[in-house]
Amino acid sequence: MRCPYCGSTNTQVKDSRPSEDHTTIRRRRVCADCGGRFTTFERVQLRELTVIKRSGRRMPFDRDKLMRSVQIALRKRPVDPERIERMVSGIVRRLENMGENDIKSETIGKLVMEALKALDDVAYVRFASVYKNFREAKDFEALLGELAATDNDDEESSPGKAAASADD
Numbered sequence: 198m199r200c201p202y203c204g205s206t207n208t209q210v211k212d213s214r215p216s217e218d219h220t221t222i223r224r225r226r227v228c229a230d231c232g233g234r235f236t237t238f239e240r241v242q243l244r245e246l247t248v249i250k251r252s253g254r255r256m257p258f259d260r261d262k263l264m265r266s267v268q269i270a271l272r273k274r275p276v277d278p279e280r281i282e283r284m285v286s287g288i289v290r291r292l293e294n295m296g297e298n299d300i301k302s303e304t305i306g307k308l309v310m311e312a313l314k315a316l317d318d319v320a321y322v323r324f325a326s327v328y329k330n331f332r333e334a335k336d337f338e339a340l341l342g343e344l345a346a347t348d349n350d351d352e353e354s355s356p357g358k359a360a361a362s363a364d365d
């Protein structure tokens with residue numbers, strides 16, 4: 198396993214233990230080159246999933262990518278990492294149980310929104326805004342920056358509707 202800090206492949210497992218529900222094995226690793234410590238999870242994969250993007254592009258489903266987008270939405274929110282792990286695992290199981298190997302990216306987005314709605318309102322709003330309006334990670338980052346700075350978001354101007362309340 199490559200060290201996420203220095204890129205060395207010279208890393209060792211220090212400790213392995215199953216999660217509470219015994220669906221994953223958690224391994225603590227240490228890098229022999231830079232001393233960095235990190236954790237990996239081993240889990241069952243029932244099915245090879247392929248994601249179909251809106252553009253029609255196909256790519257292998259990547260649990261880590263899903264986890265990253267969930268974590269961005271949950272950044273600085275007081276949510277136990279164990280719960281986030283369980284949430285992501287739950288989403289993956291549901292995807293696997295749909296019985297199809299090809300999954301539309303919209304389907305994943307909907308499941309993530311449902312799950313975040315149950316878990317944390319702020320993260321839900323963040324994810325939903327991004328999911329509905331943005332395609333690019335940098336737009337996501339920009340939005341989160343705005344949310345952190347202010348929660349005022351009435352940018353919508355409807356030119357057709359002239360609210361002519363002329364009180365002098």
Ligand SMILES: [Zn+2]
Pocket residue numbers: 200201202203204205228229230231232233
């Ligand atoms: Zn390292």
